Amino acid sequence: MINSRTEAEAVTVIRGRGRVSALGLALPPSGAAPASPFTTHPTGVPVATLPAPAEAAVAELRRHPSYRQLDRTVLLALLAARQATAQAGWGNGEMVSGELVSDGQERHLTNSPTHQLTVSPLAVSIGSSRGATGRLEEFHAGFLAEGSVPVAASPLTTLGNVASWVAYDAGQHGGAALSHSSTCSSAFQALGNARAWLKAGMATRFLAGGTEAPLTDFTLAQMRAIGIYSPLAAADWPCRPGAGRPSSFVLGEGAAVFALEQLSAAQAAAETGPLLVLAGVGFGFEAIGSKTGLSPDGQHFQQAMREALAQASLTPADIDAVVLHSPGTPAGDAAERAALRAVFGPALPALLSNKWLVGHTLGASAALSLDFACHVLETQQWPPAPFTTDLATAADKPIRRILVNAAGFGGNAASAVVELR
Known part of the structure; x- marks a missing residue:
């Protein structure tokens, strides 16, 4: 629908x-x-x-x-x-x-x-x-x-x-x-x-x-x-x-x-089953001296997330979960979470990741994260991480919209919004 x-x-x-x-x-x-x-x-x-x-x-x-x-x-x-x-x-x-x-x-x-x-x-x-x-x-x-x-x-x-x-x-x-x-x-x-x-x-x-x-x-x-x-x-x-x-x-x-x-709107309305919709893809960049680092508040993440939400005509409150870029580096993980708090406020959506299952696949990582997000939308479940972390273990409400983050050397970041309609 x-x-x-x-x-x-x-x-x-x-x-x-x-x-x-x-x-x-x-x-x-x-x-x-x-x-x-x-x-x-x-x-x-x-x-x-x-x-x-x-x-x-x-x-x-x-x-x-x-x-x-x-x-x-x-x-x-x-x-x-x-x-x-x-x-x-x-x-x-x-x-x-x-x-x-x-x-x-x-x-x-x-x-x-x-x-x-x-x-x-x-x-x-x-x-x-x-x-x-x-x-x-x-x-x-x-x-x-x-x-x-x-x-x-x-x-x-x-x-x-x-x-x-x-x-x-x-x-x-x-x-x-x-x-x-x-x-x-x-x-x-x-x-x-x-x-x-x-x-x-x-x-x-x-x-x-x-x-x-x-x-x-x-x-x-x-x-x-x-x-x-x-x-x-x-x-x-x-x-x-x-x-x-x-x-x-x-x-x-x-x-x-x-x-x-x-x-088209008419074609989408005529579909009989659920649709996975790529609703927005946003980009961010921060010009910093270190080409391997990022700012503590993840400014490029903030830019990318806000642009993706704007393309999808959504507010932060519409997002049910975030598949993190989060590569397991303390500085990178902390900067992304700071960016999330800047965009979403103190009450964050469910935080998810698949890197603990597949590692960091560099140029493939964003695509594998998006595939993981689609899987979560379709099944409403995911395996819990077997170590102490801030990743969510289960959904406490239906998940219909997921934002997916990615970032890399050079100060660039990108975010995508996928919806189940």
């Missing part, structure tokens, strides 16, 4: 979504998480890497000749995009090769170069903080050793190859393929751009989201050099948003992609 506030407005709806993370291709468990999904990287630090079934899906993608040389970041995006298009019903079910495979809670498409989409053109907008991290490091290592690089080195490591391969895999013909990089808010840059294009009539359907595969020795060394990495063991839930000291930042890999459509 469309309420009076929006009955005359067109809306951006989420027709389908897909994800891959340390939880596999599945959504978070409805009850308590049975065990920590984190593992120990060869460098000795905890990481949130893919479980075996999802890893098998990545390996299956690599069997296709066109995909053998692709970076892991791209392959994760393909897996998530395939789920999103399948859930949206944008494919006709014909596979060039391969089949839809179910392994319990997870379903994935194997050995299929395209989805044979029935809708065209389809636009694509994908965010990634670092892009083809693994391949870039491999090519650079080869250059240092041999003084030369393969012909494919440049095209396989440009940021644009993320969106272009998602578009290729989806069978796109004639639409835009856009890649975005704005550190850890990259996915919301992609989703905000997609929403703007849809509202402007420049596209009718979009695949938009974020992806990141940063679990390389060099990237992990960079995170450790900042002094924020968690000292906790992998089995001991090492990523702990809102828990205070010590810092519990843990790097993860993953992707989430959304199938977006723009519906």
Whole structure:
């Protein structure tokens, strides 16, 4: 049902979504998480890497000749995009090769170069903080050793190859393929751009989201050099948003992609089932001297949240829950909560997070947080964190609107509002 506030407005709806993370291709468990999904990287630090079934899906993608040389970041995006298009019903079910495979809670498409989409053109907008991290490091290592690089080195490591391969895999013909990089808010840059294009009539359907595969020795060394990495063991839930000291930042890999459509007010009113609506995407920036820090009161968070609320024609009192950016760093967690108090007042909405389940996935983190928010809206539940924190453990009222935060190095932040209508 469309309420009076929006009955005359067109809306951006989420027709389908897909994800891959340390939880596999599945959504978070409805009850308590049975065990920590984190593992120990060869460098000795905890990481949130893919479980075996999802890893098998990545390996299956690599069997296709066109995909053998692709970076892991791209392959994760393909897996998530395939789920999103399948859930949206944008494919006709014909596979060039391969089949839809179910392994319990997870379903994935194997050995299929395209989805044979029935809708065209389809636009694509994908965010990634670092892009083809693994391949870039491999090519650079080869250059240092041999003084030369393969012909494919440049095209396989440009940021644009993320969106272009998602578009290729989806069978796109004639639409835009856009890649975005704005550190850890990259996915919301992609989703905000997609929403703007849809509202402007420049596209009718979009695949938009974020992806990141940063679990390389060099990237992990960079995170450790900042002094924020968690000292906790992998089995001991090492990523702990809102828990205070010590810092519990843990790097993860993953992707989430959304199938977006723009519906007129009449089309939205004619829908018979509930709609997930991307109601607003706002951005903030604060010019500060430190490009790794942020102001104590999170000014960029405040700007982004207020803009997202304004786009959605909502007040802070209309928000039932917030999925935090909250990476587990004491300063970052505190600044975000200060920003929340500035926007919402002392009585905050329910605070939620999925980073304790999937780690911080950099450019994919905002998309995975939005996917988590959609899951909460649909099920009205989430697993409680198994450590002392300020995260909510259960809903005390129906949750219909969730605000999702993201922020990254450089002073940027982004927020999105998703509604169940």
